[in-house]
Amino acid sequence: MNLLISLGVGLLTLGTPGDARVHAGVHYGPGARERMDVYAPRRTEPHTPVVVFFYGGSWQSGDRSLYQFVGRSLASRGIVAVIPDYRLYPEVRYPEFLRDGASAVAYARLHARDWGGDPDRLFLAGHSAGAYNAMMLATDKRWLGEVGLVPNHDVAGVIGLAGPYDFLPLRDPILKTIFGPPDTLPATQPIHHLDGATPPMRLLAGDGDTVVDPGNSTRMAAAVNGQGGAAQVKIYAGLGHISLLTAISGPFRRRAPVLDDMVSFVRGGAPSISAAVRPTRSPIADTIGATP
Amino acid sequence: MARFHPAEDVLLDYAAGALHVGARLVVSTHLASCEVCRATTNLADAVGGALLDDLRPSSLSADALALALARIERPAPPSAPSFKGPHDWIRVPDEVANAYRSRRRWAAPGVWVAPVTSNSDGSRSYLLRVGAGMSVPLHTHTGDEMVLVLKGGYSDGGRLHHPGDFALNDASINHNPRVLADGECVCLIAADDTLVPLSWVGRLFQPLVRI
Numbered sequence: 001m002n003l004l005i006s007l008g009v010g011l012l013t014l015g016t017p018g019d020a021r022v023h024a025g026v027h028y029g030p031g032a033r034e035r036m037d038v039y040a041p042r043r044t045e046p047h048t049p050v051v052v053f054f055y056g057g058s059w060q061s062g063d064r065s066l067y068q069f070v071g072r073s074l075a076s077r078g079i080v081a082v083i084p085d086y087r088l089y090p091e092v093r094y095p096e097f098l099r100d101g102a103s104a105v106a107y108a109r110l111h112a113r114d115w116g117g118d119p120d121r122l123f124l125a126g127h128s129a130g131a132y133n134a135m136m137l138a139t140d141k142r143w144l145g146e147v148g149l150v151p152n153h154d155v156a157g158v159i160g161l162a163g164p165y166d167f168l169p170l171r172d173p174i175l176k177t178i179f180g181p182p183d184t185l186p187a188t189q190p191i192h193h194l195d196g197a198t199p200p201m202r203l204l205a206g207d208g209d210t211v212v213d214p215g216n217s218t219r220m221a222a223a224v225n226g227q228g229g230a231a232q233v234k235i236y237a238g239l240g241h242i243s244l245l246t247a248i249s250g251p252f253r254r255r256a257p258v259l260d261d262m263v264s265f266v267r268g269g270a271p272s273i274s275a276a277v278r279p280t281r282s283p284i285a286d287t288i289g290a291t292p
Numbered sequence: 293m294a295r296f297h298p299a300e301d302v303l304l305d306y307a308a309g310a311l312h313v314g315a316r317l318v319v320s321t322h323l324a325s326c327e328v329c330r331a332t333t334n335l336a337d338a339v340g341g342a343l344l345d346d347l348r349p350s351s352l353s354a355d356a357l358a359l360a361l362a363r364i365e366r367p368a369p370p371s372a373p374s375f376k377g378p379h380d381w382i383r384v385p386d387e388v389a390n391a392y393r394s395r396r397r398w399a400a401p402g403v404w405v406a407p408v409t410s411n412s413d414g415s416r417s418y419l420l421r422v423g424a425g426m427s428v429p430l431h432t433h434t435g436d437e438m439v440l441v442l443k444g445g446y447s448d449g450g451r452l453h454h455p456g457d458f459a460l461n462d463a464s465i466n467h468n469p470r471v472l473a474d475g476e477c478v479c480l481i482a483a484d485d486t487l488v489p490l491s492w493v494g495r496l497f498q499p500l501v502r503i
Contacts (some may be wrong), residue, residue: 011331058340128339198487208303211339240300240338251328 004204012069012249020075023115025169028084029100029109033091036084036104039071043078044116049123049156049266050080052108056128056162057176061091061095070251077263080107080117086164087132094179094188101133109154123266124199127245128212131163132190135220138201139193150201151199157263158201160169164212165220166191182190191220196228202265204258206239232262234271294326294456300336300439302460303329307336314409314482317385318438318458321480325456326381342400381478382444382455385427388442388480391419402426408480417482422446423479427470435485444477446470 041048053070055062064081074081084104086097099248105124110181112119137143138151138158149155150226166189170176177189186192205214217233224231236256239247247258261271305311306319311452323330341382363429384392395406402423410416419442422428439459445452448469453459459469471477 009331009334011327012335056339061340063336066335208300211304240304241301242304242332242339246332246335246340 001078009069009292011251012246013072014269019033019075020072021115021266022071024286026107027285028104031087033085034100034103035064035154036082036107036169037068037071038115039068039083040079040115040117041075041078041080044080045078047121048078048080048116050082050108050112050115050117051118051125051159051262051266052082052084052105052134054086054101054124054126054130054133055083056126057088059129060174061128062088068254070245073248073250073259077259079263079266080112080115089174091179095136095143098130098133098136098140101137102143102147102149105137105144105266106149109149116168122154122158123156125161126163127161127263128163128241131160132165134158135160135163135165135190135223135249136188136193136203137197139190140192140250154196155199156292157199159216160203160206160220161258161266162203162209162212162214162234162241163203163216163220163271165189165216166223167212167216191223192231194223196229198224198227198229200230201232202261203233204236204261205230205233205254206236206244207285209244213240227266230273232265294322294454294458296453296456296457296459297326297329298322300332302438303333303341304336305429306453307333308340308461310485312413312415312482313411314415315436315438315484317388318440318480318482319410321382321384321388321442322440322456322458380455382441384442384480388419392478396421413484415482415484417480419478420476420481421476422471424471424475425473427468430466430468432445433461433463433465433483433485435462435483437485438482440480442480444475445472446479447472448478 014264019042020039021042024271025035025265026036026038028036051074053067053074055064055067062085064085067083071081071083082104084101086100086104088097105122109119112122124134124138126132135158138155141151144151144154168185168189170185171178173279181183200222201221203217205217206211207214214235217235221231223235236244236258239256244254244258246252247256248262264271304317306316312317323333331477375469391406391408396404396419397406398404403422403426406419408417408419439461441453442459443455445455446469448459448467452472
């Protein structure tokens with residue numbers, strides 16, 4: 001099954017130079033799902049950044065082998081990309097997938113130098129449910145705290161792709177099971193863990209996303225900035241939940257500069273303002289670059 | 293290589309098992325010949341419908357069991373050409389090939405239809421063949437209609453549709469597609485229309501035929 005799926009997305013890895021050194025199936029924990037693939041650029045610099053990318057799948061599905069195109073694309077831009085699996089429902093529920101994520105981050109920080117990366121330039125990123133995981137690790141200090149890390153000290157920044165950060169009330173019965181009883185639900189929301197000391201973040205989404213409302217990104221950014229944090233948001237015109245992700249891959253890169261905008265954030269630049277963003281969507285477009 | 297593809301919403305619905313059987317057949321037939329949409333759909337399958345639906349109050353989240361069952365029943369896109377008809381057909385699944393072989397019936401001069409699937413909710417899929425150069429009189433739709441060109445081509449609103457091209461027509465569309473002059477056009481069509489019987493497809497052409 002996984003082989004078929006891998007073949008089915010093989011197209012996505014086209015057009016990306018195969019010059020990454022791949023460390024496949026690295027164990028960051030004892031379980032079968034506690035493994036990660038690492039894509040390291042063949043040429044690294046003294047301060048090569050490391051991005052831990054969490055894929056999505058409603059906390060119910062996903063496999064790191066599908067996301068080679070993300071790893072190779074980032075590595076082709078001189079970034080060490082770490083793509084961990086993490087345990088899923090029904091094997092686990094909230095917050096166990098966050099604990100797996102924290103273990104993966106701790107492992108990546110500990111071993112960054114082995115891959116040519118700089119542990120002090122460690123970024124978290126994710127798509128969809130994975131963006132939630134990345135954001136929770138960066139905002140709720142408890143999870144990284146359990147592995148001896150502090151978000152605003154050990155995480156250089158967060159990139160969210162089409163992430164849910166503020167999605168109550170839950171309607172789906174499976175999500176209700178995953179996230180637990182109503183009285184503890186507010187604590188599961190990244191937007192409720194802001195204190196002005198969160199790492200800087202760049203939130204990317206497509207205005208055609210019908211799975212996760214792009215309002216999650218705009219609300220989160222507004223809340224972070226309202227607390228004195230540094231959040232940038234960019235909404236691409238015409239991209240949906242999946243096409244935001246596939247735009248990272250070579251064959252689809254012309255659709256929108258998603259990869260450029262991820263890389264420029266990691267490298268400390270401004271998001272590229274391109275034709276992909278409708279200037280007329282002022283309430284959203286105006287927020288681009290409005291914050292540090 | 294197709295130029296017109298299903299929108300991402302359609303592929304997400306397909307991945308989530310939320311399309312009726314006829315629409316599923318049209319999309320899977322397109323996927324069999326379109327690597328780009330196949331990659332997107334496989335990724336959509338992995339990412340899931342997410343069901344994080346403050347924007348999408350659809351039936352997707354209504355019944356998790358039905359959704360799970362639909363996922364199980366969803367046929368995999370055909371991976372190999374199971375039927376190659378006359379010259380320039382795209383590959384089609386067996387049930388489409390079978391309908392072509394055994395269920396064609398003339399509906400009007402130059403026009404045949406062949407039912408492929410029908411559902412208790414009134415949705416259905418069928419093959420429609422229209423002769424070279426013929427046009428379908430101006431019409432609209434009461435429900436969603438998916439059209440996939442299997443052979444030949446037609447023009448619609450200045451766009452040329454060729455084998456593999458996908459179109460979604462709904463009530464907002466008023467059109468009179470015309471088959472290209474150089475040969476017959478065969479399309480696989482899925483309609484969720486519960487009102488119009490298939491025999492009307494032939495009747496639609498009657499005014500033209502009488503000219």
